[in-house]
Amino acid sequence: xxGVILKGRKIExxxxxxxxxxxxxxxRGELICMRCGYVVEESMIDYGREWRIFEDESSSRELxxxxxxxxxxxxxxxxxxxxxxxxxxxxxxxxDREKFAELQRWQQILTSSSERNLKHAIRELNRLSSIxxxxxxxKEEASKLYRQAVEKNLVRGRSVENVVAACIxxxxxxxGLPLTLNEIAEVSGLSxxxxxxxxxxxxxxxxxxxxPATARDYIYxxxxxxxxxxxxxxxxxxxxxEAEKQGLTSGKGPTGVAAACLYIASLLTGEKKTQGQVAExxxxxxxxxxxxxxxxxxxxxxxxxxxxxxxxx
DNA sequence: AAGACGAAAGTGGTTGA
DNA sequence: TCAACAACTTTCGTCTT
Numbered sequence: 001x002x003g004v005i006l007k008g009r010k011i012e013x014x015x016x017x018x019x020x021x022x023x024x025x026x027x028r029g030e031l032i033c034m035r036c037g038y039v040v041e042e043s044m045i046d047y048g049r050e051w052r053i054f055e056d057e058s059s060s061r062e063l064x065x066x067x068x069x070x071x072x073x074x075x076x077x078x079x080x081x082x083x084x085x086x087x088x089x090x091x092x093x094x095x096d097r098e099k100f101a102e103l104q105r106w107q108q109i110l111t112s113s114s115e116r117n118l119k120h121a122i123r124e125l126n127r128l129s130s131i132x133x134x135x136x137x138x139k140e141e142a143s144k145l146y147r148q149a150v151e152k153n154l155v156r157g158r159s160v161e162n163v164v165a166a167c168i169x170x171x172x173x174x175x176g177l178p179l180t181l182n183e184i185a186e187v188s189g190l191s192x193x194x195x196x197x198x199x200x201x202x203x204x205x206x207x208x209x210x211x212p213a214t215a216r217d218y219i220y221x222x223x224x225x226x227x228x229x230x231x232x233x234x235x236x237x238x239x240x241x242e243a244e245k246q247g248l249t250s251g252k253g254p255t256g257v258a259a260a261c262l263y264i265a266s267l268l269t270g271e272k273k274t275q276g277q278v279a280e281x282x283x284x285x286x287x288x289x290x291x292x293x294x295x296x297x298x299x300x301x302x303x304x305x306x307x308x309x310x311x312x313x
Numbered sequence: 314a315a316g317a318c319g320a321a322a323g324t325g326g327t328t329g330a
Numbered sequence: 331t332c333a334a335c336a337a338c339t340t341t342c343g344t345c346t347t
Binding site: 251252287 | 336
């Protein structure tokens with residue numbers, strides 16, 4: 001569907017990617033972008049805390065405009081203070097002048113090195129963003145996080161690349177489009193382990209509270225990457241709900257669960273994908289899919305259904 | 314030849330004494 | 331802080347289509 005009325009507001013385009021087709025998960029009451037899988041409703045209201053997406057109540061044309069207060073992706077927010085040569089400079093004693101001059105020198109050194117650092121970070125951020133095709137919103141979030149990390153001196157001892165990667169990981173989760181650590185590791189050329197470590201460190205030190213990525217998020221994402229139809233994706237979501245009810249998902253890796261649900265759904269709807277194909281986009285091994293698959297099929301009583309489908313060709 | 318299956322051994326993270 | 335533990339991976343051999 002396209003052009004949706006949601007809670008009295010008209011939504012024409014996905015605020016994430018600009019696509020105009022949506023998918024409605026009726027059970028959850030969630031509205032999902034069909035291209036990028038962004039959950040238009042929930043996430044927007046729950047986590048969009050820095051700026052309001054629905055800024056203008058009266059105008060129906062301008063509903064989807066994010067009023068960004070400042071661009072965090074710029075090196076200088078325009079707020080830098082400097083030790084200037086004020087008119088009072090001449091009143092200082094020679095000793096104080098000396099001190100003052102020293103402070104000026106220090107400031108130059110500090111700002112130029114931290115700016116270099118920041119430029120480096122922003123270059124890396126832009127590089128990864130364009131590879132992942134990240135929206136501006138996520139980019140901004142990531143740079144905001146990076147700045148916070150710098151302010152709290154959390155970058156010391158860690159590479160800029162790692163911190164940027166971790167920020168992107170967090171930002172993508174905040175906005176409901178979780179990248180996996182595996183994906184980021186592949187693209188950035190860093191190890192999953194290091195990024196994970198940096199992520200946990202930042203997460204703690206910045207006192208973030210981001211809900212963990214759910215299998216649901218990944219089903220949308222992987223489903224789209226696999227080119228599966230809405231029908232199959234819905235089926236996978238149904239399977240997931242069932243599995244959750246029976247407590248088959250707690251403690252399991254969400255990507256593995258999502259992968260298995262999609263695999264089974266693809267068998268049930270005849271839109272078959274191989275374990276290998278699913279494993280590839282989900283960045284898990286076939287073995288993991290098989291383990292989840294076995295559990296799900298036996299506990300959800302799907303054996304005969306699958307057997308019937310098999311004999312049917 | 315490709316896909317599915319599973320055993321065995323190893324890795325890294327979590328948890329609880 | 332250390333050991334036990336579960337989830338997941340890697341590797342590899344086997345079976346089916």
